[in-house]
Amino acid sequence: MARIIYGVQGEGRGHSSRSKIIIEHLLQQGHDVKIFTSHKGYDYLSTIFDDVTNILGLGFVFDGGKLDISKTLQQNLQDGTIDAGKTMYLLYKTFKEFQPHLAITDFEPFVPYLKGLGNIPFLSINHQHIISQYHLEYPYKWRADYLRAKTIVDNMYWFADHYYVTSFYYPRAREMFRKKSTLIPPILRNEVQDRKLADNGPILIYATTTDARMVLDVVQKTKYQYIGYGFDEGSGTKGNITFKKTGTGEFLDDLASAAAVVTNGGYTLMSEAICLGKPVYSIPIRRQFEQMVNGYYLEKLGFGLYDLVPIRKRFLMFLEGLPYYRKNMRNDHSRRQGNTRLFKALDRKIEEIRLP
Known part of the structure; x- marks a missing residue:
């Protein structure tokens, strides 16, 4: 069975709720999964799974009911300067000891860089990449908000072997992502x-x-x-x-x-x-x-x-x-829910990996 490192964005509850469902499936298949997350994601997942590590996570600052871009950037830069090195060292140490076959991330920004340590396959599962990989309709007055969001998503990571994008709407994929990005209906909790x-x-x-x-x-x-x-x-x-x-x-x-x-x-x-x-x-x-x-x-x-x-x-x-x-x-x-479709896709990807 596969050894998997799974990164989960800790802001909010959506990423961790979805990841819980997927991780439970991976464990039921007999795989060994180490989880890295932060903030509310850690508070939630650590009550369910044994092998959960708390790391640096992105945060968002709101002011008057809207996202404050400048304060969000300032807060994350301050936190990142202090803790990013510690997080990367912890992941590096885990990589050397655990020798994973696969990395998966739900919009967590550090785990993807494990791919460069051993050229292991890296999969992305989230909703956010619909912003950068698909042709979206929206009012033109939102253009600046779209460009900001696309820049953030583009720069979180851009080198996944495949992207599974969960969504209840299904726009057309951009040309460069048609073979490596798949739309999946919503993943529902049992x-x-x-x-x-x-x-x-x-x-x-x-x-x-x-x-x-x-x-x-x-x-x-x-x-x-x-x-x-x-x-x-x-x-x-x-x-x-x-x-x-x-x-x-x-x-x-x-x-x-x-x-x-x-x-x-x-x-x-x-x-x-x-x-x-x-x-x-x-x-x-x-x-x-x-x-x-x-x-x-x-x-x-x-x-x-x-x-x-x-x-x-x-x-x-x-x-x-x-x-x-x-x-x-x-x-x-x-x-309708996409649980079965995603599970089958992940099982196929893992079967393609040449396990020792």
Whole structure:
């Protein structure tokens, strides 16, 4: 069986949630996997797997509900100056002792450079490379945000043997990536797939930014009931909103029964909601192009609406259109989960490696 080093971007929860599913599959196949991650990724994965190492990770700085590019760069440069050398030495030491056959990364920037130490195969699995490897549609006024995001993604790493790009929308690949980049439908957690579905529960709101939380003033004036996660209110009820503290089990139950979902433009929850047939009202983080383009395609596909700042008239349009969005999702078979497809692709790649 193969010895694998697996890097996971630690910012947010989406990368680590997806990586958990894939790592569990690799372990079930009998492979030996060492995990390197940071921040929330380490906090999460270290409670599930034994062999998890905490390393330097990228962070993001937000100001007034939008991504602050200059402060983000400043913070990462300061942290990187101190810890990058330590992280690379730790990876080098692990490489020499572990002698991996393969490196995989979910947008973690250090593990890819193991390829140069022993010319081992290197695979990339994430959503972000859709920005740099595929022809995307977006409003022209987002051009500067797109170019910034593309520059960042291009420079994270550019030498993977193959890229598996998870997505609920399927744009055309750029010419140079048509043979080495594959679009994969969303990877769903077993906990999500196993839930009994309904669409008669309260609308689920998951909001962590200032702009997204502005939706409270909008929803309180509607006839629907809501469950809110990610707010400072803790638990309790305010008007037609029941606030809850984030907890995976109860959250997924509420997602499975929700009439619809209100969230930012983060890929993981949005894609899970779509796969479960839940219409989405998206409030992407401004200047974070990945979230913005996710919202754009959500609306283009007829699965919901997006606004960079909540607009009451548009939200009421969203509520009126719930049957229309559900019908579109029922008729779109491409939104189904891609777990099996990705697992088979990884198994084939590992079989191609000449193990000693």
